[in-house]
Amino acid sequence: MKNIYSNIFSFNKKILKKSVANLKKGNVIGLPTETVYGLGGNAYSKVAIQKIYSLKNRPKKNPLIVHYLNYRDADKDVIFNRDFYKLYKKFCPGPITFVLKKKSRSKIQSLVTAKLNTVAIRFPSHKTTRSVLKNLNFPLAMPSANLSSGISPVNALDVAEEFKKKIKIIINSGNSKIGIESTVVSLIGKPKILRPGIIEAKTIKKFLKISNNKISSKIISPGMLKKHYSPGIPVLLNKKKAAKNCALVTFGGNYKDKINNFNLSKKSDLKEAASNLYKTFRKIKKQGFKKIYVVKIPNLGAGIAINDRLKRAAN
Ligand code: AMP
Numbered sequence: 394m395k396n397i398y399s400n401i402f403s404f405n406k407k408i409l410k411k412s413v414a415n416l417k418k419g420n421v422i423g424l425p426t427e428t429v430y431g432l433g434g435n436a437y438s439k440v441a442i443q444k445i446y447s448l449k450n451r452p453k454k455n456p457l458i459v460h461y462l463n464y465r466d467a468d469k470d471v472i473f474n475r476d477f478y479k480l481y482k483k484f485c486p487g488p489i490t491f492v493l494k495k496k497s498r499s500k501i502q503s504l505v506t507a508k509l510n511t512v513a514i515r516f517p518s519h520k521t522t523r524s525v526l527k528n529l530n531f532p533l534a535m536p537s538a539n540l541s542s543g544i545s546p547v548n549a550l551d552v553a554e555e556f557k558k559k560i561k562i563i564i565n566s567g568n569s570k571i572g573i574e575s576t577v578v579s580l581i582g583k584p585k586i587l588r589p590g591i592i593e594a595k596t597i598k599k600f601l602k603i604s605n606n607k608i609s610s611k612i613i614s615p616g617m618l619k620k621h622y623s624p625g626i627p628v629l630l631n632k633k634k635a636a637k638n639c640a641l642v643t644f645g646g647n648y649k650d651k652i653n654n655f656n657l658s659k660k661s662d663l664k665e666a667a668s669n670l671y672k673t674f675r676k677i678k679k680q681g682f683k684k685i686y687v688v689k690i691p692n693l694g695a696g697i698a699i700n701d702r703l704k705r706a707a708n
């Protein structure tokens with residue numbers, strides 16, 4: 394990746410020290426995770442959290458996910474339960490976020506949780522972000538590092554293009570392996586999937602009962618906002634071909650290589666397709682196409698998470 398941005402850095406001891414110093418001062422930085430790149434700041438610092446909301450232009454009613462190294466660090470902020478321990482043991486660190494009750498003595502800023510008495514917590518597996526967390530005595534509130542309602546960044550250059558020089562440090566660790574946001578599961582009362590992800594409901598169901606209730610219209614999770622994950626140009630779903638001057642996002646081996654065809658996975662691998670989704674949308678937008686047509690994506694496995702994002706992108 395050609396680096397024309399002076400705020401993108403490879404990870405080493407020097408940049409670790411600089412990142413930690415910045416975070417301790419209440420600054421926010423761009424960090425890689427296995428899902429997408431995040432905009433991280435001290436979850437206990439009002440100044441840092443205000444910076445996150447204002448940089449992203451994020452509505453204040455959309456709470457942020459708080460990131461920890463391990464459950465011991467999270468213990469001071471949230472109330473664990475048996476469902477949490479089951480899933481933690483199985484999937485953490487990894488691409489899954491848990492919504493739990495906040496402890497009354499927690500130092501998490503009320504802005505982080507949009508004044509709710511619940512917190513969404515995650516334990517990222519990415520080595521770089523784990524080394525940063527290891528050197529902090531506070532957790533990181535970290536939404537995806539993009540302007541609100543847009544698509545998540547999957548590499549350092551994407552982050553730089555979103556915020557330009559407004560953040561001092563973006564740690565470069567190549568492309569995020571998973572490429573879409575974490576599965577969000579509420580563990581308050583009967584467990585519920587709030588946002589599908591690479592860890593599927595089907596897999597989680599092996600360990601606990603999940604409520605199939607259609608989630609109420611009340612926004613309990615902002616990732617559920619109808620318009621979200623938008624590439625900034627119209628997205629049309631379940632198409633077989635694209636109109637003139639428009640891009641066609643395809644899946645599987647049945648499509649010819651054409652300049653306006655963008656294949657998410659020639660071998661019909663839905664995980665690969667998920668990891669290529671946002672990258673492909675950004676590429677299409679950069680090439681100046683006016684609309685994105687998308688073929689039907691199978692609604693199983695990682696396809697469930699892909700279709701969730703596509704539906705909102707098309708809204
Ligand atoms: P992102 O902006 O990609 O980091 O997404 C954050 C996700 O975490 C959104 O889908 C939110 O719904 C979810 N979230 C954060 N805090 C809470 C909370 N207290 N209750 C429910 N969902 C939450």
Ligand code: MG
Nearest residue numbers: 536537538545
């Ligand atoms: Mg986001």
